[in-house]
Amino acid sequence: MLHTSSGGVSSGATAGEDGPSEHGPMSIGAVLGRLREEFPEVTVSKIRFLESEGLVEPQRTPSGYRKFSERDVERLAFVLRMQRDHYLPLKVIREQVAAMDRGERVSLPGPAQPRDLLDGAAAPLAAPDAGRMSRSELLAAADISEEQLAEWESFGLLAPARTGGYPAEAVEVARLVADLGRFGLEPRHLRSVKAAADREAGFVEQVVAPLRRHRDARTRARAEATARELATLAVRLHATLVQTALREQRV
Incomplete structure (x- = not known):
């Protein structure tokens, strides 16, 4: 049985485990349909990846097809929820799942505050030094x-x-x-990512440089906030373009 305690935060990890399940063994497609009610972006590849990481172990039919139980679905939902709501790495989630499998109570962090895509902080960009x-x-x-x-x-x-x-x-x-x-x-594969980041940073600096040189102190003070907003928008645009490209490749 899975137990969690977090001062009012419910993990949703115990549903369907204490009594008989209303669902029989499910195919990976059926699991995908269940999970997408809460996690619209989840994919078959994501489920298979979490399986490869040992976070869920569906049964296999003699012909090799995966068959997921209600417990498997709840465990997948727990893992996805921890990633989405608490930004926890898989290593930490795996440790929590293992502890819950041992019947231990696991304290989870409170709901994470909304964050931008730079570093999750509301503070301005750090000074260069x-x-x-x-x-x-x-x-x-x-x-x-x-x-x-x-x-x-x-x-x-x-x-x-x-x-x-x-x-x-x-x-x-x-x-x-x-x-x-x-x-x-490999690192050689990531050089283009670094080059793109440098170009985006140059674009942001080109926009905010005049603000930093402005005579008005209030305008100069807005420079860093503007830089942060532009950088966040650029990161979101990049992520959306990548997602779009991946979707087009699957068509």
């Missing part, structure tokens, strides 16, 4: 090796600032590059 860290600090914070960092630097994915040290965002960049690497994407 803010939050610098040394090379050793970056290696420890991102949990990567010297060899990995050196390779990523050789492809321009990471680099110390001209004034010394690495920006705080370098930790997230390193983690994302490592995560993509688990799907077989």
Whole structure:
């Protein structure tokens, strides 16, 4: 049985497990239809990926077809909910699922506040020299090796600032590059992503530079807020274009 406690936050992970299920074994298509009521963007590929990560283990028919139980569906919904509402990585979710399988009560975070696509903070963009860290600090914070960092630097994915040290965002960049690497994407494949990011940053800077030079102090103060808004819009546009391209490729 799955147990959770979170000060009023319900995970929805226990439904259908304490009594007889009203659903028999389901195909992956039937599961997809059930999940899309709450998660419209879920796909068959996503379900198969979560299965490959050991987060759900459907039964197999003699001919190899997956058959999901009600418990499987609730577990998938729990995993998707933790990703959507709490932004938890799969490693943490897997640990929670394992603990719940052992009958332990798991405390979940409260609902995450809405965040933009940059870093989830409402604060303005950090100053250029803010939050610098040394090379050793970056290696420890991102949990990567010297060899990995050196390779990523050789492809321009990471680099110390001209004034010394690495920006705080370098930790997230390193983690994302490592995560993509688990799907077989090598640093050389990501150079185009870095080039696109540099072009978008140049576009944003071109727009806000006149604001920073303006005589009016209030106008200058709006420069960073404008930069953040433009950057967020650019990231959303990029994500939407990628999603559109992927959808077109499936047609």
